[in-house]
Amino acid sequence: MLEKIREVWNERLRPVIAAALAALAARYSKLEPREKLLVRIAAAMVALFLGYNLVYLTVVNLSSG
Numbered sequence: 001m002l003e004k005i006r007e008v009w010n011e012r013l014r015p016v017i018a019a020a021l022a023a024l025a026a027r028y029s030k031l032e033p034r035e036k037l038l039v040r041i042a043a044a045m046v047a048l049f050l051g052y053n054l055v056y057l058t059v060v061n062l063s064s065g
Helices: 002-029 033-064
Strands: none
Touching: none
């Protein structure tokens, strides 16, 4: 089973993800400095949101119930 998952990952998913990341990196490199700053701010906000929902709320819920 694990071998099948590894095979699918290496043959199908990895090239698709690599192409998407390359396209995103090319797009990011063309942005102006102020746009890059906005992208970094948005990424930080998403990280804080995920951290709050996935870590903090989980710990609070486990400790209270």
